[in-house]
Amino acid sequence: MLFAPIGEQGQRILMNRSVLIVGMGALGTVLANHMVRSGIGRVRMVDRDYVEPSNLQRQMLFDEEDAEQGLPKVIAARNKLARINSSVELEAVFTDATPENIAGLLEGVDLVLDGTDNFETRFLLNDACFREGVPFLYGGAVSSRGMTALFIPGQTPCLRCLIQSADSGGQTCDTIGVISPIVDIVASYQAAEALKFLVGAADKRRSSLLTLDIWNNQYYEMKLGRAKDSCPCCGLRQYPALERKADDLLSLCGRESVQVSGHEPFDLDIWSGRLAPAVKSVKLNPYLLRAELSEGERLVLFADGRVLVQGTSDIIRAKTLYARYIGS
Amino acid sequence: MELIINGSLRELEAENLAEVVGLLGLTGKPVAAEADGQIVSSEEWKQMAVRPGMRIELVHFVGGG
Numbered sequence A: 001m002l003f004a005p006i007g008e009q010g011q012r013i014l015m016n017r018s019v020l021i022v023g024m025g026a027l028g029t030v031l032a033n034h035m036v037r038s039g040i041g042r043v044r045m046v047d048r049d050y051v052e053p054s055n056l057q058r059q060m061l062f063d064e065e066d067a068e069q070g071l072p073k074v075i076a077a078r079n080k081l082a083r084i085n086s087s088v089e090l091e092a093v094f095t096d097a098t099p100e101n102i103a104g105l106l107e108g109v110d111l112v113l114d115g116t117d118n119f120e121t122r123f124l125l126n127d128a129c130f131r132e133g134v135p136f137l138y139g140g141a142v143s144s145r146g147m148t149a150l151f152i153p154g155q156t157p158c159l160r161c162l163i164q165s166a167d168s169g170g171q172t173c174d175t176i177g178v179i180s181p182i183v184d185i186v187a188s189y190q191a192a193e194a195l196k197f198l199v200g201a202a203d204k205r206r207s208s209l210l211t212l213d214i215w216n217n218q219y220y221e222m223k224l225g226r227a228k229d230s231c232p233c234c235g236l237r238q239y240p241a242l243e244r245k246a247d248d249l250l251s252l253c254g255r256e257s258v259q260v261s262g263h264e265p266f267d268l269d270i271w272s273g274r275l276a277p278a279v280k281s282v283k284l285n286p287y288l289l290r291a292e293l294s295e296g297e298r299l300v301l302f303a304d305g306r307v308l309v310q311g312t313s314d315i316i317r318a319k320t321l322y323a324r325y326i327g328s
Numbered sequence B: 001m002e003l004i005i006n007g008s009l010r011e012l013e014a015e016n017l018a019e020v021v022g023l024l025g026l027t028g029k030p031v032a033a034e035a036d037g038q039i040v041s042s043e044e045w046k047q048m049a050v051r052p053g054m055r056i057e058l059v060h061f062v063g064g065g
C-alpha cells in the first residue's frame, strides 16, 4: 500500500476489519469490489435476489452467464470476488435482511455499508446499527442523483433524525431508471469513507450529507448537526423497524414482483419434480428454482422458503398463484 | 417573495418552511431541510418563518441503489 495515509500499518489494520454489505445490486457490487480490492479482512454480503439480464447494465460483478444460470447475486459476486483477492474472507448470505435475522448479520461487524434499493431496509439497518452501536454508511442513487452520509451511533445523527418518511414517491431505479456513473460515484464515496473509518482516520471523516446530481452539475454538502432528542433511535432508544414483524407479502416496488415469505424451507429437488408436470418449464440450480407458468407469470422458489411471483405487482394475483402451485 | 432554493432564485408566496415544502410538492416525502445553513427538523418547519432572500436547501433523499 503506497498511499501514505493508509500505509503498511493501515493495511494491517484493514486486514483485521470486517464489513457487512447489505444489497448486492448496483451500489453493492461496486462497494464489494472496493472492499475486496482494498484487502478488508472479512466481507459479509447479504442479498435476497438473483441475477437477471436487466441487472447487467449497472451491476458490475455480474455477467451473462450468471444471468443465464439465475445465480443468487451474493453467490455470483462471491465467485467473482474470490478470484480478485483470495486473501479476503468472503461470506455470502442468500436471504432477506429482516428484523428477525439482522442482529445475527451484524455480529462481529465494524461497519455496515448500504447497498440496498429501498427505504424500508435502510430504516431496518439504521435502527439495528444504532441499537448495536455499529456505524451505518448510507448511500442511495436514482436517475442522475445520489447521496451518502456516515451515521455513527453516539457521534452523529441517524437516518431517522433527518427523515421521517420512507415514501420515495415511486422513484426507484426500476421505475425512473438510473445512469451507471452516479452509482459508481456514490458507492466510491461510500468506499472512501469506509476506508477512512476502518483505518481510524477520524480527522479526515466527512461529517456531512453529500448530495450530487451529475447530470445537472449539482453538488451540496449539508452539515449533519447533532442527533435529535425527539428521534426514536437517538433520543428515545426505540427502534421501530426492529419491533415490527417482516411482511409475509411484499410487493417489490417497480419490479413487477411480489415476494411471499413464511413457508418452511423448500427442498428444491422435490419441488422441481412436483412442479414440472404442472408448469411450462422448470429450471433448477442449487439455490433456487424458476418455474414458468402457463398463466404467464414466473414463480421463483428459494431454499430458505421465500417465493417470488414475477410478472405481477398485484398481491391478490400473487396469492392466487401461490395458492394454486405452492398451497396455502 | 424571493427565496434562494437549492441555489436558484425562486418566487414563492409562503409564510413558513412547511409551506415552501408543500408548494414544491415535497410534503410527506423523505426530505431534509436547511435554512440559512442550519438544519431544521420537520417538526419545526411550521414555526420556521421564511423571509425574503433566505437560503433554503431541500434535500430529497434517494431510495434507489
Ligand SMILES: [Zn+2]
Residues within 6 Å of the ligand: A157, A158, A159, A160, A161, A162, A227, A228, A231, A232, A233, A234, A235
Ligand atoms: Zn436519530
